Amino acid sequence: TRSTRPQRMLKAVQKNATKGNPQSVISAIDYFCKNSEWAMNVGDEKGSILDSVVTEVNPSTVLELGTYCGYSTVRIARLLSPGTKLITLEFNPAYAAVARQIIAYAGLQDKVTLVEGSSGEWIPQIKERFGITTFDFIFLDHWKDQYLPDIKLFEECGLLRKGSVLLADNVICPGAPDYLEYVRNSPRYESRYYPAHLEYTKLEDGLEKSVFLG
Numbered sequence: 001t002r003s004t005r006p007q008r009m010l011k012a013v014q015k016n017a018t019k020g021n022p023q024s025v026i027s028a029i030d031y032f033c034k035n036s037e038w039a040m041n042v043g044d045e046k047g048s049i050l051d052s053v054v055t056e057v058n059p060s061t062v063l064e065l066g067t068y069c070g071y072s073t074v075r076i077a078r079l080l081s082p083g084t085k086l087i088t089l090e091f092n093p094a095y096a097a098v099a100r101q102i103i104a105y106a107g108l109q110d111k112v113t114l115v116e117g118s119s120g121e122w123i124p125q126i127k128e129r130f131g132i133t134t135f136d137f138i139f140l141d142h143w144k145d146q147y148l149p150d151i152k153l154f155e156e157c158g159l160l161r162k163g164s165v166l167l168a169d170n171v172i173c174p175g176a177p178d179y180l181e182y183v184r185n186s187p188r189y190e191s192r193y194y195p196a197h198l199e200y201t202k203l204e205d206g207l208e209k210s211v212f213l214g
């Protein structure tokens with residue numbers, strides 16, 4: 001049967017990137033998406049903003065919602081301090097399988113815990129299963145209608161502390177209007193929009209950074 005787009009993306013990484021070199025994996029995926037097939041990775045423009053926020057926060061505890069093929073997982077993991085691991089949640093086993101291979105090709109498997117399952121099911125278990133009290137940094141890039149229920153779940157589960165940073169992709173395209181309204185109007189968050197473009201296109205999109213105020 002015909003291969004899937006994530007499988008073709010993995011082949012492009014294995015062909016064009018250097019094993020153990022995260023930057024070459026990032027570049028190979030961006031090249032594939034610009035020249036062969038568009039895919040919903042955060043991309044190079046928004047990815048640079050992601051990099052700058054991760055570097056600024058220098059987090060000890062990190063969560064990503066929506067691994068997909070692992071592009072942003074690699075972008076984040078390559079910037080973490082030695083000994084720091086990130087947890088990434090992905091409920092599609094086929095995507096998770098590709099992501100594991102892309103993360104391993106980048107040599108970052110020891111910095112990543114990929115959990116196969118849904119955020120709604122796993123967020124309430126994180127404290128006990130991973131011994132984490134709160135997250136310093138959370139990247140939201142899963143189904144856009146899940147952003148709002150999941151941020152409320154973080155609050156209910158006590159997973160945020162004063163200063164926790166949440167960064168959400170696609171707040172314009174495809175859009176997460178209910179999430180935006182919540183973080184921009186809640187007195188418990190300080191929010192800022194980073195304008196950019198939808199990955200690999202000229203369409204408007206951007207990232208919303210929200211700091212939990214406690």
Ligand SMILES: Cc1ncnc2c1ncn2[C@@H]1O[C@H](/C=C/CNC(=O)c2cc(-c3ccc(F)cc3)cc(O)c2O)[C@@H](O)[C@H]1O
Pocket residue numbers: 040041042065066067068069089090091092095117118119120141142143144146169170173174198199
């Ligand atoms: C509750 C739960 N738990 C665990 N994993 C979960 C989960 N909900 C979804 N996932 C996983 O995360 C990824 C899903 C990502 C959804 N992202 C987008 O839909 C997206 C779309 C575009 C886009 C923009 C313009 C267009 F014309 C077409 C598409 C751009 C993007 O950047 C996107 O992120 C995918 O791997 C899915 O299995």
Ligand SMILES: [Mg+2]
Pocket residue numbers: 040041042141169170
């Ligand atoms: Mg996205």
